[in-house]
Amino acid sequence: MKLCTTCFYPNTKPDLEFDKKGVCSACISFENRKKTNWEEREKEFIKIVTNLKKKRTGDYDCIIPVSGGKDSTWQLIKALDYGLKPICVNSRTCDLSTLGRKNLDNIRTLGADLIEVAPNSFVRKQLNKIGLLEVGDISWPEHVAIFTIPFNIAVKFKVNIILWGENSQNEYGGPIAATKKINLDRSWLEEFGGLLGLRVNDIFNHYNIKKQDLAPYLYPTSTEIKKLNLKSMFLGYFFPWDGYQNAMMVKKNGFLFYKKLVEGTGVSYENLDNYQTGIHDYFKYLKYGFGRTTDIMNNLHKRNYVSKKIAEENIKKYDGNFPHTYLGKKISDILKDIDVSMNEFEKCCDQFTNKKLFKCDNEGNLIKKNLEVIKGS
Amino acid sequence: MLLLINSGTSNLGAWVSILNKLNQKFILSDNQDWNVQDIKKIIFPGIGHYDEVVKNISKNKLKEKIFHLVQNKIPYLGVCVGMQILFKKSKESKNNKYNGLNLIKGEVLKISDKKIILPHNGWNDIKILKKNTIFKSIRSGTDFYFNHSYYCKCENESNTTSVLKDHLKIISSIEQDFIFGVQFHPEKSMTSGLKIIKNFIDIKC
Amino acid sequence: MLKKRIIPVLLISRNLLIKTKNFTSDRTVGNIIQSIKVFNRRESDELTIIDVDASRGIGSIETSLMKEIVAECNMPISAGGGIKTNAEIENLLKIGFDKVVINNAFLNRPSFIEDSVKKFGSQSITIGIDVIRKDNEFKIMQQNKNKYAKNLSAWIAFAQNKDVGEFFFTSVNCEGMMKGYDYDLLNFIHPLIKKPILFNGGCKSISDCEKILSLQKVMGACASSIFFFTKLTPASIKSKIKKNISLRV
Numbered sequence: 001m002k003l004c005t006t007c008f009y010p011n012t013k014p015d016l017e018f019d020k021k022g023v024c025s026a027c028i029s030f031e032n033r034k035k036t037n038w039e040e041r042e043k044e045f046i047k048i049v050t051n052l053k054k055k056r057t058g059d060y061d062c063i064i065p066v067s068g069g070k071d072s073t074w075q076l077i078k079a080l081d082y083g084l085k086p087i088c089v090n091s092r093t094c095d096l097s098t099l100g101r102k103n104l105d106n107i108r109t110l111g112a113d114l115i116e117v118a119p120n121s122f123v124r125k126q127l128n129k130i131g132l133l134e135v136g137d138i139s140w141p142e143h144v145a146i147f148t149i150p151f152n153i154a155v156k157f158k159v160n161i162i163l164w165g166e167n168s169q170n171e172y173g174g175p176i177a178a179t180k181k182i183n184l185d186r187s188w189l190e191e192f193g194g195l196l197g198l199r200v201n202d203i204f205n206h207y208n209i210k211k212q213d214l215a216p217y218l219y220p221t222s223t224e225i226k227k228l229n230l231k232s233m234f235l236g237y238f239f240p241w242d243g244y245q246n247a248m249m250v251k252k253n254g255f256l257f258y259k260k261l262v263e264g265t266g267v268s269y270e271n272l273d274n275y276q277t278g279i280h281d282y283f284k285y286l287k288y289g290f291g292r293t294t295d296i297m298n299n300l301h302k303r304n305y306v307s308k309k310i311a312e313e314n315i316k317k318y319d320g321n322f323p324h325t326y327l328g329k330k331i332s333d334i335l336k337d338i339d340v341s342m343n344e345f346e347k348c349c350d351q352f353t354n355k356k357l358f359k360c361d362n363e364g365n366l367i368k369k370n371l372e373v374i375k376g377s
Numbered sequence: 378m379l380l381l382i383n384s385g386t387s388n389l390g391a392w393v394s395i396l397n398k399l400n401q402k403f404i405l406s407d408n409q410d411w412n413v414q415d416i417k418k419i420i421f422p423g424i425g426h427y428d429e430v431v432k433n434i435s436k437n438k439l440k441e442k443i444f445h446l447v448q449n450k451i452p453y454l455g456v457c458v459g460m461q462i463l464f465k466k467s468k469e470s471k472n473n474k475y476n477g478l479n480l481i482k483g484e485v486l487k488i489s490d491k492k493i494i495l496p497h498n499g500w501n502d503i504k505i506l507k508k509n510t511i512f513k514s515i516r517s518g519t520d521f522y523f524n525h526s527y528y529c530k531c532e533n534e535s536n537t538t539s540v541l542k543d544h545l546k547i548i549s550s551i552e553q554d555f556i557f558g559v560q561f562h563p564e565k566s567m568t569s570g571l572k573i574i575k576n577f578i579d580i581k582c
Numbered sequence: 583m584l585k586k587r588i589i590p591v592l593l594i595s596r597n598l599l600i601k602t603k604n605f606t607s608d609r610t611v612g613n614i615i616q617s618i619k620v621f622n623r624r625e626s627d628e629l630t631i632i633d634v635d636a637s638r639g640i641g642s643i644e645t646s647l648m649k650e651i652v653a654e655c656n657m658p659i660s661a662g663g664g665i666k667t668n669a670e671i672e673n674l675l676k677i678g679f680d681k682v683v684i685n686n687a688f689l690n691r692p693s694f695i696e697d698s699v700k701k702f703g704s705q706s707i708t709i710g711i712d713v714i715r716k717d718n719e720f721k722i723m724q725q726n727k728n729k730y731a732k733n734l735s736a737w738i739a740f741a742q743n744k745d746v747g748e749f750f751f752t753s754v755n756c757e758g759m760m761k762g763y764d765y766d767l768l769n770f771i772h773p774l775i776k777k778p779i780l781f782n783g784g785c786k787s788i789s790d791c792e793k794i795l796s797l798q799k800v801m802g803a804c805a806s807s808i809f810f811f812t813k814l815t816p817a818s819i820k821s822k823i824k825k826n827i828s829l830r831v
Contacts, residue, residue, distance in 0.1 A: 011610070012596070012598055012610060013610065014610045014611055014612050015609060015610065015611075016610065017609070045633050103719070134616070134619045134620065134621060134623060135613075135616035135619065136613060139614070152676070156606075196612055196613075196616050196617075196620075197611075197612070197616065197617050197620045197809065197810055198616075198620050199812075199813060199815055201815060201817070202620065202623060202815060202817075203813055205624070205817055206623045206624060206625070207623075215756060259669055267734060287612070287613040287616075288598075288613075351650070352616065354597050354598065354612055354613070355597065355646065356644075357596040357597075358598055386672070386675065386702070387664070387675075387676070388675055388676070388677075388678045388679065388680065389676050390649060390652050390653075390676055390677040390678030390680070391652055391655075391678030392678075393678075394652060394653040395656070397653075424675060424680070424701055424702075424703075424706065425702070425703070426701070427700075429701075478655065490670060493584070494776070494777060494799075495704070496704050496705035496747050496780060497584070497589060498626075498705055498747060498748065498801075499584050499585060499586075499778075499801060500584070500585040500587070500627060500830040501583065501584045501585065502583065502585075505591065520585060520830045522657070522658050524658070524680060524681075524705045524706075525705060526703070526704065526705060542583070543583045562658075562680070564656070565656065565657055565658045565659075566656075566657075567625045567656050567657055568625065568656075570656065571656065
């Protein structure tokens with residue numbers, strides 16, 4: 001496993017590209033921001049907003065998909081600041097935390113209508129189990145739902161703009177062409193939506209779940225999208241994205257942080273809504289050798305909020321920690337909810353561990369094998 | 378105990394996985410610790426040249442042990458070449474040097490159907506002529522995975538339990554008492570293949 | 583009737599699933615085991631696994647990973663990647679692979695074809711040929727060689743004569759591009775071959791698969807990118823073309 005020369009991302013990260021000097025596409029995207037004319041971009045956004053308001057036929061200018069987290073709360077505040085009348089759409093997360101519930105309710109206090117789409121939890125739990133055991137991702141149904149549900153609502157409510165947050169390919173690194181993309185459409189979902197090769201039609205074709213029970217996870221037809229002339233945009237294209245600044249801003253607007261550092265992250269403001277996130281992040285670590293702390297510390301270090309030394313220390317301390325608890329909820333309880341035993345879970349961890357990256361010591365503890373930094377040419 | 382034959386050239390790993398998945402305990406033939414009296418079933422996996430397979434099982438008296446077990450009505454499932462060695466000779470054999478188990482009367486011939494490009498490799502559907510134990514809940518027209526250039530021809534027609542639906546001369550499975558042979562690879566034939574294996578394992582001794 | 587096949591091709595590097603374009607620009611797609619499980623669940627006809635590092639001359643096929651892969655597969659599966667000896671073939675078959683795909687070792691040592699077919703039977707030996715279009719001609723790409731020494735037609739005739747089981751062609755120009763198969767290449771080789779053809783490189787749509795499977799000797803439509811980056815699955819392809827092509831459904 002080799003690291004980027006300027007950040008902590010490894011070459012095992014899916015979709016990450018490196019240039020000749022060993023710099024990754026996340027760093028390159030970030031550098032390119034300095035060359036971006038953000039004033040022009042803002043003007044572009046204002047133009048779009050004016051147009052939207054002029055052409056509005058229904059009750060809302062746009063849809064903002066929200067989790068109630070720091071980023072989607074920031075997106076809402078931004079949209080309201082620019083005079084938009086959005087409808088917020090929440091796709092119920094897999095195992096909503098108490099804190100997550102509070103932050104979701106906070107959305108309404110900011111002055112926006114909120115639709116919560118909460119799919120059948122019996123089916124959802126089956127999908128969590130399938131995601132975990134089949135593709136090593138307990139959050140598989142969440143990835144599908146958070147991208148699909150807003151599109152379905154757009155079609156039903158006839159709202160033809162969806163405003164997303166950051167382009168994850170830009171923020172976290174992806175193929176260079178994808179980092180510059182402005183639109184999130186079906187092909188983006190299929191390529192970058194975290195589906196891990198598993199498709200919704202696999203579920204009703206090959207598992208004991210009927211297609212009719214998967215309605216919330218089915219993307220609208222291309223006819224429906226075309227008829228509505230539905231467009232989808234990343235706010236991150238118009239404004240320089242900064243997760244930490246988002247957190248600080250929303251804190252002043254009723255958003256609650258966790259009372260401690262969130263397990264496996266090194267901060268107290270990230271991923272507060274879903275108890276299952278710890279398991280999701282742990283599997284990322286087993287597969288690719290890096291976890292959520294790396295993502296967060298990279299973003300903080302790039303923007304000089306933390307030194308490289310502190311970032312490295314935090315990564316060492318928190319990255320890839322076994323998720324005994326997440327937001328205080330025990331892993332055995334989280335797994336019991338979806339009918340997975342600890343034994344099954346441990347076997348699953350073994351199966352998805354990249355054995356080139358890790359080995360076990362005599363006591364069964366996971367040890368990372370040696371790293372090298374890519375030498376510049 | 379189920380005896381899993383290691384013929385030296387077979388896809389043993391695939392069988393080990395499947396038996397583990399089905400929670401079926403087994404012992405490998407080249408393991409030192411088994412006695413003939415402990416064996417309740419035999420699986421002989423496929424892949425390999427007839428001569429090579431016969432040569433390998435002739436070591437350590439394995440061939441005699443198998444013969445003895447089958448004579449004592451221990452259920453036997455032979456896959457591909459594991460079915461072909463039930464016969465005395467094969468046209469694949471060079472110089473006729475190696476003789477098979479000679480438990481079923483007939484011979485092993487090279488496929489000479491002009492409509493079949495050799496090797497016969499891929500999914501093909503079978504016509505079940507005799508619904509027997511291992512075909513429980515399997516229908517005619519089911520596809521199985523084949524990969525071979527030789528086929529068995531039984532002297533006794535009643536031994537033939539299925540043939541290729543579109544090439545009726547090519548036998549796809551045989552039976553005699555507790556001996557079962559399949560030309561296709563059930564371990565590679567997904568759900569239908571697993572059914573065949575389970576049906577064999579479920580045979581009461 | 584013998585069914586035609588839709589065959590996902592999985593490329594491995596450093597124990598990760600990758601995708602390439604024109605055989606370079608490696609892109610990490612994800613964890614290999616999750617992909618295998620998905621394709622197994624989909625009851626795929628067959629899978630082809632290529633260890634790209636080994637095929638580029640870096641080490642040899644990672645056998646412990648291959649064992650994990652076979653343990654998840656209940657369908658036919660082929661392995662390729664720098665295979666040079668009978669001992670390697672024997673080991674892979676023992677692990678549970680049904681066939682091996684050999685490319686450069688055959689080009690470097692043509693006698694290896696007869697050697698391996700004799701020992702393992704033609705049904706276990708698939709010849710891999712990577713073809714690149716240069717100066718308006720089809721040339722065979724050979725690892726670590728800048729010259730395109732072998733003539734494609736002559737090589738096909740030679741391999742056929744030595745009784746290989748199947749031919750696995752990849753078009754270097756089309757690979758990973760999702761712009762369609764290399765129909766010119768296919769039309770060139772089809773009349774020359776008497777054995778089953780598995781064709782790989784560039785598949786972009788359902789009609790691509792249908793088109794090539796309509797040719798008599800093409801037994802396998804191979805694809806990679808469409809299964810990782812688009813909504814297509816082997817089942818969704820088959821459901822649309824089963825009327826005209828004999829497939830296992």
